[in-house]
Amino acid sequence: APRAAAALERVFDADDDPVGVARMLTIQVEQLRGPKKVEAQKRLALLQASLGDPATALVHLEAVVLADLQDEEARMSFVAMSLELGKAQDAARVLSRAAAGAKEAALRGRINAELGRVFVVLGDAKRAKQVLSNVIDTSGDDLATLSASRAILPLYEEGKEAKQIAATLEKLAAIEPEAEDQAAALWKLAEIAERDLGDANISIA
DSSP states (O other), X not given: OHHHHHHHHHHHHHTTXXXXXXXXXXXXXXXXXXXXXXXXXXXXXXXXXXXXXXXXXXXXXXXXXXXOTTOHHHHHHHHHHHHHTTOHXXXXXXXHHHHHHOOSHHHHHHHHHHHHHHHHHTTOHHHHHHHHHHHHHHOOOHHHHHHHHHHHHHHHHHTTOHHHHHHHHHHHHHHOSSHHHHHHHHHXXXXXXXXXSOOTTOOOO
């Protein structure tokens, strides 16, 4: 049956019939196991989203996020869709589970960077700072560190935490991919160091 459903999916796809494709993918998701099921579930989720059914899409994306921790596209789509639907709390729950299952520090860091951003949306600055600062300190992954640093900076600025602001700007100046963003971070760092830390030479302890 999964093989027949896959064949019919191709027929519906050739006929430009997304509803038919979704039906065939649903059959495959119900009957397949392992990576093939996850792949079908991801395609079904993205199709359901394009058909205007984000709630169903979110259910399938959650399953994909937990089954394939390496799938950055699925995770980012899941977070974005969750926030759009006002389900940030559910996103935090799923990301926490995913991070707990990640054995590599870099992967765990990337997942926790997303989790920290979700805590920001939830207005939980304390947990956001805990998670994001841990990513910056332990992930060893530039993308995770960049995402976490960008997310944590406004929290430090809100709390007027000059030393943490300066340390974060120093980090951003080193890892921002665009020269313009690096220069902006350095400019703000010099300003903070001189005005709030009394250090015109930007030597941050």
